[in-house]
Amino acid sequence: MKKNKLLALSMATVIALTSLSGCGKKNDVAEIDPVINVSAVPEMNSPEDMQVLYKDGYILSDLTGEWIDESLKNKRPLCIMINNIIDAMPQSGISKADITYEMLVEGGITRYLCVFRDYANVGKLGPVRSARPYYVEMTEMYDGFYGHVGWSTLAEEMITNSDLPDLNGLTALSTIMYFRDESRVAPHNCYTNGESAVAGIEYMGYSTEHDSTYDKDMFKFNYKDKDLGTGKVANKITTAYSESRKPWFEYNAEDKRYYRFQYGEKQIDDQTGEQLSYKNVIIQFVQYTQIDDYGLQLIDWNPGGQAIYCTNGEYENIIWKKDNGVVKYYHADGTQLSMNPGNTFVTVFDQLLPQNVTIE
Secondary structure, eight states: OOOEEOOOOOHHHHHHHHTSOOOOOOOGGGGTOTTSOGGGOOOOSSHHHHHHTOOTTEEEOTTTSSEEEGGGTTBOOEEEEEOOSGGGOSBBSGGGOSEEEEEEOGGGOEEEEEEESSGGGOOSBBOBOOBOHHHHHHHHHHTOEEEESOBOHHHHHHHHTSOOOEEETTSTHHHHTOEEOTTSOTTSOEEBOHHHHHHHHHHHTOOSBOOTTOOOOOOEEOSSOOOOOOOOBOSEEEEOSBTTBOOEEEEETTTTEEEEEETTEEOEETTTTEEOEESEEEEEEEEEEEOSTTOOEEEEOSSOEEEEEEETTEEEEEEEEEETTEEEEEOTTSOBOEEOSSOEEEEEEETTOGGGEEEO
């Protein structure tokens, strides 16, 4: 099968793309029912579609575009650091995340930031690891609770000097929110769960809801599942961080989902016994900068750049930029990307190595 090597755009093209306005057509539903999250609602194709939007006791999630209990409408999400090295396999509970970010840390390894809207109902979750600056920044974009165990020096400084609702496992929360699984080897054995996360948030006295001024939805969704229609095949997506670290996704046409593999085998959630799978996959190219001899990294979220959106076995070249303080995704013409309803995996990849991303 032919491989499509993803070549970097020229700097002039990136600048031109990221300067686009990103403003799409106004949605007619916006003035009909303010309870509906308009960012999750595309234009309706028929009056019947519009009627289906009204579902007593439920709203459309701003993180997945799926129906959720309306009690979650203004809830701040839990954003939690998850270990992702081979010693941490299999992980627990991460299949329940609405959004999963994979980003580099020192040594060429990656960690996840898993974002949960309905975290109270999550079972065992982890292993949980320490904070890094750009995970802090992403959590701030969500106005979320930040779950982690320890931190780098710069991450500590950022958290200490911010209003971020911090849930550090190296505080009194070590026994309130977190626990050690003695069957696993430290430091890959620290976990939490939904009940304990609720207890930790209550102990810290944090507000569980966004304040009235919060208006930073990051995603827009189709109401119904929709093919991209680009004709660009995306049956296998490989993101080669190094020769020894080449995770990939394989598309299953039967359920229209991407299944995750890493370290040469299926990536399993040990709480379900099932392989991780995602409706949407985004590869977002960013500028990583190493800041010390240990390999600690920074990400500059301000310039924007290239990205690739994959769903239903196809892909589209898109752009991303920071808008209203959060990262958003756009078509090349500047209109905001509408994704298919479901969970999303975002690989935040080095923009200097686009040739290491392969789509087949």
